[in-house]
Amino acid sequence: MTRKRTPRILFVCLGNICRSPTAEGVARVQAEKAGIDVVVDGAGTGAWHIGEPPDRRMQAAARAAGYDLSALRARRSVPADFERFDLIIAMDEENRRELEQIRPAGNDTPVRLLLPYGSSGRRDVPDPYYEGGFDAVLRMIEEATEALLDEVAGGLAT
Template sequence: MPAPQRLLMVCLGNICRSPMAEGALRARLHAAGLGMAVEVDSAGVGRWHVGNPPDPRAITCAARHGVDIAGLRARQLRPADHDAFDLLLCADASVLQAVRAAAPAGARARSALLLPWGGFAARTEIPDPYTGGMADFEHVWTLVDAAAAAIVARTAAHAQR
């Protein structure tokens, strides 16, 4: 059995978008029987929330969709992540820029925007819902769950080759 692909979801503080993306992808991989094919984690480029659970609105939103992210804890992107993961999938262009700037020389991991990498060329960024309301979190869930579904489809197609 080949080594699992390692994906790191990245946003600003690791309490909204990236834990929601991590939860959505884990749930979809598990439902498809592909949990062993892909390892998923999340991180933030900032250290503001390190050790904290996701935003309560993110937890509530994910739970409404049958996904429990309450046990996740925010962490900051580390230099070692650039070698430990195959791909760092970023919520927006500013996060992508920060991730690339933080990459050590010779880093192995590639970095990309989550939505385009997931096949959504028309939408490039996941908006930050932090200063918004539940409707903003629901919109983010729709985006990260669609990206998760696309990643699972891509993983399943690759596994059948």
């Protein structure tokens, strides 16, 4: 009997301090509650916040909704992520384009946007770092991540 490999998903935003750590934390909790075996991580396309915890405002919104992001630390996405992960989820189109620029030649790991998995009708998760709206961003991420995990449970969403 062959054991099915645990799917590995990387969530990516700009600095890895607001949207992608939230998606990582939400996905981890939702997967655990649903009994879905998945490995999740987060990264940013920029290097400004490497080693820093998520933005305190995002942590507060997440904590109020039952998610603890305090142990997460920002890191930058690297070409090796395309080999380590089965699916890379970008928070917006700019992040998706930046990821494509570091994709190793010949690699076919899917890079998708998060929000099309949900029902918001939006493509890009707004960046609350400058615009605010941390609670609204959290709700968008929760809804889309739940739909993503539903697909993962039925076989990795590619």
